[in-house]
Amino acid sequence: MLLGAIEAGGTKFVCAVGHENGTIVERTVIPTDLPEVTMREVIGFFQKHQPDAIGIGTFGPADVNPKSPTFGMITSTPKQGWRDYPLLSELEKVFPVPMGFDTDVNAAALGEAKLGAAKGLDSCLYITVGTGIGAGALVGGKLLQGLSHPEMGHIMVRRHPNDSYEGKCPYHKDCLEGLAAGPAIEERWGMKGDKLQEAEEVWELEGYYLAQAIAHYILVLSPKKIILGGGVMKQEQLYPIIARNVQEILNGYVSLPEIMDRIDEYLVSPGLGDNAGITGSLMLAYEAYTEQNR
Known part of the structure; x- marks a missing residue:
């Protein structure tokens, strides 16, 4: 198969x-241009291979409710040309095979749970910190969905008293993504994060914001493992800063050994490296195939 x-x-x-x-x-990498340009290349790639099922992990917001009339659509994205784009149905027009559809971060969480850092666990959280911030969660062995998919990158965090930067998010200004995603780092400090590796104050501030969000996620979801990916998290010095801040914020309230004693084994980088998302999309395809062929 x-x-x-x-x-x-x-x-x-x-x-x-x-x-x-x-x-x-x-594999192939295709730039995200206008839909008609990008999708022509995407369809061409799969026409060459004719897969038995396809899994899609997409940027969002997206409609992930199979009962919705707009299931499979990218919805209120600010990405030019992609707002209200029917990604799933455009593929279904060409490929009459089972398809799985979810967010890119939920796909990454699934990949890490099946084959990566959370292998064998029925609960994990995958957070990506890059151009944007998003998170996907596996809870009780199932990807977390409800009214829609989680939008954990847009929670509000307490502003650092010395941070006067207004925020970058086009919807909320100073939500987590607006204060801590890659574009916010660049705009606040005047250069990209990979040029600021030795600037301790940059990563202390970044860790301050990310730790607040992670503490919230621990209190709400209680994941058994938290995986931090994305371009910003290539700065490995962030991990101990985040860990220290998470422990300070929780202040012994969640007095579990994973938090108190082994937090370096609890907050980890992706076991699949940069392949978490694409591997998870393979898993979505496999789940769609097995569901249809029971």
Whole structure:
């Protein structure tokens, strides 16, 4: 069985074919242009391989409710040309195969739970900190959805008393994403984060904001593992800063050994590295295939 996978991002689409064990046979990276340009290349890639099922993990917001008339649509994104774009139905027009559809971060959480840092656990949280901030969660062995998918990057955090930056989010200004995503780092400090590696104050502030969010997620979801990915988290010095701040914020209230004694094993980088999202999309394809062929 050959599975297709799409990790649809605001900057690029990663497309791959592979197997349910996570093996990737071939992949390609397609820039996220206007839909008609990008989708022409996406469809061409899969026409060459003819997979038995396709899994899609997409940037959002997106409609992930299978009972909704707009299921599979990218909805209120600020990305030019993609607002209200029917991503799933455009693929279904060409490929009459089972398809799984979810957010990119939920796909990454699934990949990490099946084959990565949370393998064997029925609960984990995957957070990406890059161009935006988002998180996907596995709870009781199932990807978290409800009224819609979680939008954990847009929670409000307490502003640092020395931070006068107004925030970058086009919807909320100073939500978590507006204060701590890659573009906010660049605008606040005048250069990209990868040029600021030695600037301790940059990462102390970043850790301050990310730790607040993670403390909230621990209190609400109580995940068994938290995985931090995305371009900003390539700055490995962030992990101990975040861990220290999380412990200070929780202040012994969640007095579990994972938090108190082994937090470096609890807050971790992706076991699948940069392949968490595309591997998770393979898993979405496999789940869609098995569901339809029971």
